[in-house]
Amino acid sequence: MTTHLMLIDDHALFRYGVGMVLAAGLVDIEIAEAASLEQALLQSDDAFDLVLLDLQLQGLNGLDGIALIKRKWPHSKVVIVSANQDKHIQDEALARGAHGFISKLETPSRMLELVGQVLAGQLPASTPVPNPDKKPRLSPRQSEVLELLCLGLPNKLIGRRLNLSENTVRGHVQAILQTLQVSSRSEAAFVARRQGLIN
Template identity: 45%
Template sequence: MSARLLLVDDHTLFRTGLRLIVQGHPSVEYIAEAGSVAEACALKMIDADLVLLDIQLPGMSGLDGLRLIRQACPKARIVLVSASVAPDAVNEARARGADGFLPKSASGEDILEAISCALAGLPCFPASNGNAPAGAKPADGATLTSRQLDVLTLLCAGKPNKVIARDLGLSENTVRVHVAAIFTQLGVNSRSAALLAAQRMGLVSIPSHDTV
């Protein structure tokens, strides 16, 4: 996939640093920049795949401008970027229809993983414990994509991420993103718990070892 990104932040230094990180992502082909919601909309990037949108912007904030950005970049996933990681800020981002939330304190690896997650069509909000959200809902309401089911099947077969990536033709980073999403959907935080939850839901079957 060759992705087109739009970085919207009024701090040139931060924007430059972010650009240096995201340009290292294997799927990123083109990066545009803007310092405000108005500048971003004026670019008319209707083919943008992902927008990293700062919440604190001059004039119109990222939260208030999210709808306008969505109109200007109709097919793009929009991830809000903020210096705050307070639950209220994350919840507000969700309520406004953002596809993800990225703290400015995130490491380069976390940023690249968030990009992979967003480009894969998955929500990328910070988890309260670093893996699956605390108090995640029971697995009964889980909905997994076909690719996530592929990953889950191999995960339950005991295969490590490296082997899963090879077998499915994915990068290890993408597999990690899928595994994190699976954990969130199943309400678990370990592979063994994922296996038990998947068995209970009938998502995977364990071959019979009965002898004739």
């Protein structure tokens, strides 16, 4: 059975990254996107199983949008996805009817896990929000490798740029994946951009 999901966020890159993570990790999923609540509400009346909603949007904000979404799609689960770490905002979202709160600072694998829990009806009312000050610590060399990795360069070209052997680059990449708690280069790039680890 196909799962229908709506992703509302005004950052196209974030929508693209989350869409890739969810499409790769969930079976039989169809993802619709919107850059604003107004745009989302103009879409089909067919219900979505889950709506991932950013707090900070152009026009109507996410908190005010929860009720509008519930009115249009009464059976849809609404989850706030935001970089806002204010516990009061999280509590307010839940009080207004959100089914959960997922921090944008989560790793892709953790975000995928939480979305799966929501769809299965297992997410607790309050999802713990990680400390935004706890950014992954990379060595200066790893940061250089990560910058080039995010440009899509393969290990061989990264090695040429940094005057390193391909095996050394491979070791740095593996260390980066482990530090960022991700399993692929694309996930590493996604996390790096979201957490401000690259320029």
